[in-house]
Each structure stands twice: as C-alpha cells, then as structure tokens.
Amino acid sequence: MGIDALLERVRAGYERIGPVDAHETARAGEALLVDIRYAALRERDGLIPGALVVERNELEWRLDPRGSHRLPEATGHDLRVVVICNEGYASSLAAESLHRLGLHRATDLVGGFQAWRAAGLPVVPGSGSGSGPG
Numbered sequence: 001m002g003i004d005a006l007l008e009r010v011r012a013g014y015e016r017i018g019p020v021d022a023h024e025t026a027r028a029g030e031a032l033l034v035d036i037r038y039a040a041l042r043e044r045d046g047l048i049p050g051a052l053v054v055e056r057n058e059l060e061w062r063l064d065p066r067g068s069h070r071l072p073e074a075t076g077h078d079l080r081v082v083v084i085c086n087e088g089y090a091s092s093l094a095a096e097s098l099h100r101l102g103l104h105r106a107t108d109l110v111g112g113f114q115a116w117r118a119a120g121l122p123v124v125p126g127s128g129s130g131s132g133p134g
Helices: 003-011 019-027 039-045 056-063 090-100 112-118
Strands: 032-035 081-084
Touching: 003 090, 019 032, 019 081, 019 112, 039 112, 056 090, 081 090, 081 112
Parallel strands: 032 081
Antiparallel strands: none
C-alpha cells in the first residue's frame, strides 16, 4: 500500500477538522491544539497561541494518559486532541496513532498550520520570524 492509499484509509477512520472549527473549539476549551511541526518551521512561520508544542517523535509518550512521561494536559482518553503539522499530512498519521492509544477523539487539522494561517487565524512570531533580510 502506498502513502496516498494509507492516508485515505487513516482519514476514513475519524472526522478531520478545519481551521475555523479548530480555533473555536480550542477557544471554548473543548479541544487541545497540538503543534507537531519541527522547530525550524515554528521559528520561520510562527506559532498558534495556546497550542501545545510536542515534537512528533514524542507525541505518543506525551499524550498517553497512562504513560509515565505524559504531560499534565493528557488528562484522559476522552480528551479531544487536534494535531497540527505544516500542511495536514503527517498530522493524519499522528492522529491515527493517538487513536491506537485509546484517544478516540483525536483528529487533525485539514491543511495544517498553513491553512490556519491562510484563514487569518491568530499566529504569533516564532523566535526566528522576521529576522534577516527580505
């Protein structure tokens, strides 16, 4: 099976969320936004205010409510997690992995951070934003 078929199959297993809905549910305290982009992208493009930054290679360790390395935000299997990557591909695979850990409300952001920004939703500068020419 190729990656395109895998993505299609994974995404059929849950309902993805768009940027505006993700913003509204997070503001209402009904979802935890989790940014899995690597540091260079966060520095270049900025951050979503209030999003929890968790490197992709640590995601399962940090969000497993039963895990010994979980974050305080990993309060239970009913937690609604919205995983955000750069363009909405890696986040689909990450959300599916969280489903396997029992986080049955995990989803991902359609279009990723780039769609969030394109929708005009809040972004704060990363540490590298705006530095240098051009």
